[in-house]
Amino acid sequence: MISMKLNIALFAAVTFLCFTAAAQPSNSMATAPDYSHANEPLPDGVINWDALLKTVDISNDQQVAQFTFLFTNVSPSAITVLTVHPSCGCTTAELPPVPWLIPAGTNGQIKLTVNLQGKAGTLFKSVNVATDKGNKNLMLRINILPPPPLPEMTEAQRAAGIAAAKIDRQAVFKGDCASCHLKKVEGKYGQPLFAAICAICHEAKNRATMVPDLHNLQVPTSEEFWRAWITVGKEGSLMPAFATSQGGPLNDLQIASLAAYLNATCPSKVPSAATK
Ligand code: HEC
Numbered sequence: 506m507i508s509m510k511l512n513i514a515l516f517a518a519v520t521f522l523c524f525t526a527a528a529q530p531s532n533s534m535a536t537a538p539d540y541s542h543a544n545e546p547l548p549d550g551v552i553n554w555d556a557l558l559k560t561v562d563i564s565n566d567q568q569v570a571q572f573t574f575l576f577t578n579v580s581p582s583a584i585t586v587l588t589v590h591p592s593c594g595c596t597t598a599e600l601p602p603v604p605w606l607i608p609a610g611t612n613g614q615i616k617l618t619v620n621l622q623g624k625a626g627t628l629f630k631s632v633n634v635a636t637d638k639g640n641k642n643l644m645l646r647i648n649i650l651p652p653p654p655l656p657e658m659t660e661a662q663r664a665a666g667i668a669a670a671k672i673d674r675q676a677v678f679k680g681d682c683a684s685c686h687l688k689k690v691e692g693k694y695g696q697p698l699f700a701a702i703c704a705i706c707h708e709a710k711n712r713a714t715m716v717p718d719l720h721n722l723q724v725p726t727s728e729e730f731w732r733a734w735i736t737v738g739k740e741g742s743l744m745p746a747f748a749t750s751q752g753g754p755l756n757d758l759q760i761a762s763l764a765a766y767l768n769a770t771c772p773s774k775v776p777s778a779a780t781k
């Protein structure tokens with residue numbers, strides 16, 4: 506039964522192939538893309554690229570880096586771009602449909618977009634452009650700039666902040682306070698989100714004594730512990746509530762990502778009662 510189905514399928518495929526081959530007008534056979542050199546390096550004198558390596562410096566709150574490579578077919582005959590293949594799923598290429606014919610003496614451009622979510626430091630990506638005359642690697646370098654240092658605070662500013670937060674611990678998300686305390690959080694998760702919104706209080710060199718060191722807590726911690734603190738903070742303290750349901754800036758997914766990040770990087774120093 507299975508082999509019968511297979512035979513039918515094979516028969517259908519073969520007839521289809523024969524039919525399409527027969528239906529090809531003979532002149533289009535001559536221009537069908539030639540993949541035989543696609544794996545060889547592109548020889549000199551075929552394509553001029555505006556650059557083979559492009560670098561961008563980008564602030565750490567950007568979500569994508571974009572590049573455009575321009576090229577010219579400097580050879581006496583047409584070339585065909587067969588594939589454009591980024592090294593990483595984080596990179597997408599924008600170009601006309603392939604096979605893409607580039608007549609002699611004409612130009613083309615390939616736009617590349619690298620998704621930076623969850624990335625830090627210097628990234629190298631490459632993109633392989635395969636043509637019927639050979640292939641070339643284009644290199645991308647992205648320097649994600651470290652976050653700017655925390656602003657220097659005067660004693661008066663510090664006291665004003667604490668006084669306002671004592672009246673309303675959500676004040677940090679409002680008005681003037683937000684310019685320092687509410688950095689761009691959309692699309693951020695985990696470590697970059699912590700750096701954007703928690704570090705200002707918890708990692709500050711000059712923080713007030715009531716702001717605890719999260720790496721050195723003297724209570725048992727767990728993912729649930731972190732989630733609960735971030736969601737509702739603490740009434741009557743300076744720790745704000747971050748959940749949108751409490752008037753804060755973070756959605757459930759962002760809170761879950763912070764809880765997972767903190768649970769992994771600040772392991773509980775004190776065992777919970779259950780495991781004692
Ligand atoms: C405006 C300053 C401020 C910001 C911003 C802030 N916190 Fe806090 N946080 C505090 C203060 C103050 C306390 C101490 C609360 C108290 O009095 O118990 C605290 C307490 C905590 C605690 C309880 C620790 C313990 O002692 O058990 C956790 C957990 C915590 N913060 C996590 C975070 C996380 C995660 C973020 C970012 C989403 C964040 N905080 C942002 C000020 C801040």
Ligand code: HEC
Nearest residue numbers: 655656658666669670676677682685705709711712713743
């Ligand atoms: C110019 C930037 C800036 C502004 C504006 C600002 N803060 Fe802060 N805030 C900081 C920094 C930086 C820290 C970390 C402690 C430090 O360096 O003094 C901090 C810490 C805090 C803390 C933790 C207690 C402490 O001093 O360590 C609270 C609470 C706070 N700010 C509330 C507020 C409120 C409320 C406002 C608005 C009235 C506000 N802040 C405006 C930069 C700012």
